[in-house]
Amino acid sequence: MSQAKNLYRVTFRHQDQIWEVYARAISHGGLLGFIEVEKLVFGERSSIIADPGEEKLKSEFENVERTYIPVHAVVRIDEVSKMSTPRISAGGESGKVLPFPVFTPAGKS
Incomplete structure (x- = not known):
């Protein structure tokens, strides 16, 4: 398990978006x-302008203590020294990030 002082940026696909x-x-x-992700961190609202992407993420994870993200949906995990604004961006099939292909042995489905 990670230490409480560490901060991780977790980027993953959710439907046709990158969260x-x-x-x-x-x-x-x-x-x-x-992948088990817990102790989610969101920025403090220090200005009048609210980022709609961050607000959607806050709302989605409002009472979540721990979330489990499928490994095949994870794009990357970075340990960072400071936090930027959490965001949601387009990531459909025409986007630059494609899902990792899952291979199955020949003849099995």
Whole structure:
């Protein structure tokens, strides 16, 4: 498990979008095929202008203590020294980020 002082930026695909969240702890978790993300961090509202992407993420994860993200949806995980604004961006099939292909042995589905 990660130490509380660490800060991670987790970028992952959600439907046809790329979501970026910040968390204090990540691990391979207890569920096979999932990354466990906990202690989500959101910026303090210090200005009148609110970022709609960040507000949507705050709303989505409002009462979530821990979330599990499928490994195949994770684009990257970075340990960072400071936080930027969490965001949601377009990431459809025409976007620059494509899902990692999942291969199955020949003849099996």
